[in-house]
Amino acid sequence: MDLVTFGVQLLNAVQYGLVLFLVASGLTLVFGILGVINLAHGAFYMLGAYTAFWLAAATGSFWIALVGGVAIAFVVGMLMEDVFVRRLYGRDHLAQVLLSFALILILDEVRLHLFGKDVHSVAPPDFLQGSIQLTDTLSYPVYRLAVCLFCLLVALAIFAVLRWTKIGMVVRAGAENREMVRALGISFDRVSRYVFAVGIALAALAGIVVAPISTVYPGMGDGMLILSFVVVVLGGIGSVAGAAIGALAVGLTDTFGKVFFPAFSSVSVYLVMALILLWRPNGILGRREV
Amino acid sequence: MTALLATERLEAFYGASQILHGIDLAIAPGETVALVGRNGMGKTTLLRSLMGLVPTRRGRVAWRGRDIVAAKPEDMARAGIAFVPEGRGIFGSLDVVENLVMAARPRRDGRPGWNLERVFALFPRLRERRRNGGHQLSGGEQQMLTIGRALMTNPDLVLVDEATEGLAPMVAQAIWRTLAAIRQDGIATLVVDKDVASLSGFADRILIMVKGEIVWSGTPAALRAEPAILDRHLGV
Numbered sequence: 001m002d003l004v005t006f007g008v009q010l011l012n013a014v015q016y017g018l019v020l021f022l023v024a025s026g027l028t029l030v031f032g033i034l035g036v037i038n039l040a041h042g043a044f045y046m047l048g049a050y051t052a053f054w055l056a057a058a059t060g061s062f063w064i065a066l067v068g069g070v071a072i073a074f075v076v077g078m079l080m081e082d083v084f085v086r087r088l089y090g091r092d093h094l095a096q097v098l099l100s101f102a103l104i105l106i107l108d109e110v111r112l113h114l115f116g117k118d119v120h121s122v123a124p125p126d127f128l129q130g131s132i133q134l135t136d137t138l139s140y141p142v143y144r145l146a147v148c149l150f151c152l153l154v155a156l157a158i159f160a161v162l163r164w165t166k167i168g169m170v171v172r173a174g175a176e177n178r179e180m181v182r183a184l185g186i187s188f189d190r191v192s193r194y195v196f197a198v199g200i201a202l203a204a205l206a207g208i209v210v211a212p213i214s215t216v217y218p219g220m221g222d223g224m225l226i227l228s229f230v231v232v233v234l235g236g237i238g239s240v241a242g243a244a245i246g247a248l249a250v251g252l253t254d255t256f257g258k259v260f261f262p263a264f265s266s267v268s269v270y271l272v273m274a275l276i277l278l279w280r281p282n283g284i285l286g287r288r289e290v
Numbered sequence: 291m292t293a294l295l296a297t298e299r300l301e302a303f304y305g306a307s308q309i310l311h312g313i314d315l316a317i318a319p320g321e322t323v324a325l326v327g328r329n330g331m332g333k334t335t336l337l338r339s340l341m342g343l344v345p346t347r348r349g350r351v352a353w354r355g356r357d358i359v360a361a362k363p364e365d366m367a368r369a370g371i372a373f374v375p376e377g378r379g380i381f382g383s384l385d386v387v388e389n390l391v392m393a394a395r396p397r398r399d400g401r402p403g404w405n406l407e408r409v410f411a412l413f414p415r416l417r418e419r420r421r422n423g424g425h426q427l428s429g430g431e432q433q434m435l436t437i438g439r440a441l442m443t444n445p446d447l448v449l450v451d452e453a454t455e456g457l458a459p460m461v462a463q464a465i466w467r468t469l470a471a472i473r474q475d476g477i478a479t480l481v482v483d484k485d486v487a488s489l490s491g492f493a494d495r496i497l498i499m500v501k502g503e504i505v506w507s508g509t510p511a512a513l514r515a516e517p518a519i520l521d522r523h524l525g526v
Binding site: 169170173175183184185188 | 439
């Protein structure tokens with residue numbers, strides 16, 4: 001493998017990892033702070049992509065699809081928290097798995113009625129079309145580079161909010177010890193709703209930016225959900241920084257696994273997960289249970 | 291004078307098992323009350339129950355005469371109760387300043403109260419460690435931080451569980467001095483600890499708890515006058 005090919009694969013791996021991070025960061029926060037296992041998280045990734053397809057087809061603008069899709073997902077997330085998820089706080093995991101699995105089936109049905117079951121494609125914005133010629137035979141799509149950059153900016157924004165705002169402090173503290181946060185007079189009622197809605201919006205955002213690369217299809221959320229759980233467990237539940245490391249690890253493993261060990265490509269991610277968990281049972285940045 | 295916090299026949303449960311069997315308790319504004327008893331007698335459960343952290347509590351809990359038995363932890367905290375839990379409950383991923391700032395709430399009467407500067411004046415050690423993560427602190431520093439964090443909420447009552455457990459004697463002395471300073475500030479405290487001698491040094495009243503009930507209540511002087519009581523309920 002020459003250097004250019006390696007660079008291209010590296011870019012692919014990073015881009016994949018960053019998209020995965022957008023999905024997994026919401027999942028880890030909802031799991032860590034709200035204490036809820038949301039199996040329907042991947043369904044919102046899929047719905048985000050379909051909404052973007054619909055908005056892009058209706059308006060002809062990728063940007064309206066992007067902003068509109070995220071806004072719709074945020075509002076739907078607020079409503080979902082209020083109507084369904086709120087009832088799961090403090091319940092055992094079985095109740096959470098049952099309800100969120102039911103949500104997958106319902107959201108899939110909603111998708112079938114609204115958008116049908118066809119595979120669609122979404123065109124990237126005009127100025128991001130085309131490729132950069134790297135060598136005589138290799139080129140790299142501009143849109144993929146833009147996705148990298150955009151996801152990186154969103155990731156930095158997430159970290160900035162967590163690091164420097166009061167709500168970020170509450171979210172970090174809540175991931176560690178929810179009870180203690182409440183005993184300091186901070187109610188989780190509003191925080192929970194925003195965390196859930198932002199998580200859903202991030203999943204949808206990931207689905208939207210990926211739509212021009214991967215096409216839009218009914219089962220696209222399922223694989224994403226499983227890999228996101230791998231990322232959450234790898235990084236340590238509730239740790240957004242851990243999710244970033246985990247997502248990049250999965251992106252690199254998956255991409256280079258396919259290049260170097262094609263025969264093992266379907267298990268390489270899980271193999272790496274098993275090894276890391278042997279080394280750190282609570283995830284890379286997971287805190288030890290007391 | 292209305293008690294700050296009063297309970298009547300307070301009962302608390304963990305699942306099916308009853309831990310508190312009808313606690314009658316009254317804490318006056320500014321009063322320092324010590325709670326002692328052997329392990330497993332329900333001291334921690336009483337504190338957690340007063341804070342609203344035990345899901346099932348029955349009986350009457352009144353704050354300044356107002357019934358609040360159904361209040362949630364955040365309601366109790368906003369009413370003016372702060373909690374220093376056993377094991378301290380420091381947020382390890384937040385640094386010292388963040389641990390303090392996230393809890394900050396102004397005094398209910400609008401007067402200047404506890405803030406970052408005053409907490410650092412009380413615990414100079416925390417100022418030195420201000421940018422250290424909570425998980426990098428020693429046990430004593432963590433206890434200072436937990437007390438400082440409780441003060442940042444400008445409470446009228448602080449519940450302190452196991453004030454000095456696991457701390458070196460020198461550090462424990464510093465914690466006792468701090469609790470005495472808090473008393474000077476007019477904040478009521480309910481303090482659980484095993485060191486009856488130190489508690490007697492500054493508490494207004496001592497309560498002895500046995501199997502989910504308060505079996506004795508009186509001044510430190512009254513307790514000193516009856517050494518048999520201590521022997522029976524605390525001796526090993």
